[in-house]
Amino acid sequence: MNRQAQAAVLFLVGAALLHAGLTDLYLRYVKAGLRPLLLAAGAVLIVAASATAWYEWRGGRRGRRTEDHGHREPCIAWLLVLPLLALILVAPPALGSYSAVRTGTALQQPYGYTELPTGDPVPLTLVDYAGRAAYGHGRSLGGRSVRVTGFVALDRTGTPYLVRMALNCCAADAQPVKIGLTGKIPPVLQPDAWLEVTGAYTAKRTRDPVNGAPIPFLEVTSAKPVPAPRDPYDETWNN
Amino acid sequence: MAITEEAPPGEAARDDVPAAPAEKQTRRLDSPLALTLLLLVVLMLQGPIRGALSTPVMQSWMTVFVAVVVQALPFLVLGVLLSAVIAVFVPPSFFARALPSRPALAVPVAGMAGAVLPGCECASVPVAGALVRRGVTPAAALAFLLSAPAINPIVLTATAVAFPRAPEMVLARFAASLLVACGMGWLWQRLGRTDWLRPPAHHAHEGQSKGEAFWGAVRHDVMHAGGFLVLGAVAAATLKAVAPASWLRTAADNPVFSVLALAVLAVLLSICSEADAFVAASLTQFSLTARLAFLVVGPMIDLKLFAMQAGTFGRGFALRFAPATFALAVVGAVLTGAVLL
Numbered sequence: 090m091n092r093q094a095q096a097a098v099l100f101l102v103g104a105a106l107l108h109a110g111l112t113d114l115y116l117r118y119v120k121a122g123l124r125p126l127l128l129a130a131g132a133v134l135i136v137a138a139s140a141t142a143w144y145e146w147r148g149g150r151r152g153r154r155t156e157d158h159g160h161r162e163p164c165i166a167w168l169l170v171l172p173l174l175a176l177i178l179v180a181p182p183a184l185g186s187y188s189a190v191r192t193g194t195a196l197q198q199p200y201g202y203t204e205l206p207t208g209d210p211v212p213l214t215l216v217d218y219a220g221r222a223a224y225g226h227g228r229s230l231g232g233r234s235v236r237v238t239g240f241v242a243l244d245r246t247g248t249p250y251l252v253r254m255a256l257n258c259c260a261a262d263a264q265p266v267k268i269g270l271t272g273k274i275p276p277v278l279q280p281d282a283w284l285e286v287t288g289a290y291t292a293k294r295t296r297d298p299v300n301g302a303p304i305p306f307l308e309v310t311s312a313k314p315v316p317a318p319r320d321p322y323d324e325t326w327n328n
Numbered sequence: 329m330a331i332t333e334e335a336p337p338g339e340a341a342r343d344d345v346p347a348a349p350a351e352k353q354t355r356r357l358d359s360p361l362a363l364t365l366l367l368l369v370v371l372m373l374q375g376p377i378r379g380a381l382s383t384p385v386m387q388s389w390m391t392v393f394v395a396v397v398v399q400a401l402p403f404l405v406l407g408v409l410l411s412a413v414i415a416v417f418v419p420p421s422f423f424a425r426a427l428p429s430r431p432a433l434a435v436p437v438a439g440m441a442g443a444v445l446p447g448c449e450c451a452s453v454p455v456a457g458a459l460v461r462r463g464v465t466p467a468a469a470l471a472f473l474l475s476a477p478a479i480n481p482i483v484l485t486a487t488a489v490a491f492p493r494a495p496e497m498v499l500a501r502f503a504a505s506l507l508v509a510c511g512m513g514w515l516w517q518r519l520g521r522t523d524w525l526r527p528p529a530h531h532a533h534e535g536q537s538k539g540e541a542f543w544g545a546v547r548h549d550v551m552h553a554g555g556f557l558v559l560g561a562v563a564a565a566t567l568k569a570v571a572p573a574s575w576l577r578t579a580a581d582n583p584v585f586s587v588l589a590l591a592v593l594a595v596l597l598s599i600c601s602e603a604d605a606f607v608a609a610s611l612t613q614f615s616l617t618a619r620l621a622f623l624v625v626g627p628m629i630d631l632k633l634f635a636m637q638a639g640t641f642g643r644g645f646a647l648r649f650a651p652a653t654f655a656l657a658v659v660g661a662v663l664t665g666a667v668l669l
Contacts, residue, residue, distance in 0.1 A: 092547075093359070094360045094362075098363065106402075109398065123402065126402035140543035169558055182387060187385065258600050260392055261395050261564065262599050262600070302612070
């Protein structure tokens with residue numbers, strides 16, 4: 090790959106990073122806190138591309154072309170085109186039910202239970218409900234009905250789960266937190282569809298077949314489809 | 329300071345292979361043309377390509393692949409900028425003054441210096457490469473390479489957050505990582521041979537201003553290390569999408585096998601060292617020592633790092649260095665775990 094092509098690839102990769110960082114696209118792949126670094130890296134790559142092009146043009150005017158073009162990058166540099174195409178043309182979706190079913194639930198015992206927010210039903214994150222239900226036996230819920238949001242995943246036996254992927258840095262380390270659905274489940278459940286579920290604590294629980302960790306259940310009273318949230322991952326563990 | 333005077337002999341040898349003028353002319357035309365054609369073809373075939381990639385396996389593969397690359401690129405750029413600063417603006421005499429002249433002493437000093445590079449493993453590879461080119465003894469540069477991703481404040485804080493009930497994990501991670509990094513440095517000093525190590529030759533900076541040399545180094549390192557990063561991301565995403573997670577459950581029961589299983593998992597998953605503590609914390613069925621092995625091995629050697637080390641220091645180096653690092657990291661983690669956990 091010669092320097093003109095390198096400048097083009099550097100520019101495109103930088104522009105793709107800026108594009109991902111300036112829209113919500115980056116939230117499908119990395120944590121929200123990485124945004125300033127993404128934008129800075131994109132800017133640096135574009136400056137590097139401009140500098141390469143400028144020195145190349147100036148070198149060409151000084152007649153240094155032939156000497157400089159002996160310097161080439163190995164073929165491995167062409168691989169940089171792959172993530173570029175993947176990010177710009179395909180923009181794969183955030184991890185969904187396929188990964189969730191294949192990975193064990195990553196529910197951790199909460200350090201403590203904060204006061205429930207006001208409202209009826211109580212709006213809770215899925216991870217918060219799962220922690221209270223699995224490790225606090227629902228006592229901190231005080232019998233109130235709760236509302237949680239997540240996407241649907243069906244395991245091999247057809248048991249429906251509501252899942253939120255929890256993420257620490259990037260999608261490569263994302264792990265699912267699952268709750269089982271019981272009670273008035275909607276008749277048709279499409280995997281990966283986002284649902285807002287209202288329900289109450291139930292003592293029913295099961296063990297994740299993948300890693301044996303507990304999965305609490307939610308007694309559903311109503312469920313409605315909702316659009317995917319802006320940040321599809323739960324990032325509460327980052328704080 | 330004239331930069332060309334510091335260039336070690338043979339540095340320019342690889343890149344300045346004279347090519348026949350006619351060949352040069354065709355080659356000069358082909359790569360921008362090939363890039364344009366490639367982009368055009370992919371743009372025209374967008375629909376079929378998207379269709380082929382719409383199965384769940386391919387989608388989750390692509391998401392993980394893009395995520396690894398997007399997450400690592402900012403740290404790679406940071407490391408590349410640092411290494412270009414070292415290569416162009418810091419004179420070799422600085423390192424001669426800063427590091428003890430005896431390599432045996434320079435190794436632990438360089439290992440401790442790793443604590444100040446705030447980043448993950450993607451940043452440390454180009455920086456270590458620049459250190460070697462600037463005349464730092466390879467043993468010390470390698471100790472820095474191994475310790476920097478594991479013992480910097482960001483990573484240690486993340487470890488403390490991930491293990492709130494086991495604060496000794498932070499100390500154990502720090503001690504084991506530093507121990508293994510210094511051990512590898514001393515091992516290299518005793519057994520290492522210079523001809524295994526072949527840092528990629530940078531273009532001789534003849535007649536270049538400092539700005540041109542700086543941006544030339546940035547361009548070279550991003551293209552080069554970036555290509556290997558993509559290769560490593562492909563491998564990591566493939567394993568994540570294909571390998572079943574359930575085999576881990578059977579491994580957890582045997583104490584010896586569980587340490588090895590998590591060490592191998594750390595190599596295969598290639599998770600950023602800033603995030604690996606959270607993954608380790610979720611592997612609750614494993615002992616703390618096994619999880620320590622995961623945290624010590626991961627930042628030192630994984631698929632992504634192996635590809636980047638092979639690109640920066642040569643394949644012959646990586647093939648010897650990686651297994652030795654893996655073995656020493658497992659032993660170091662087990663010993664530290666026996667004492668501290």
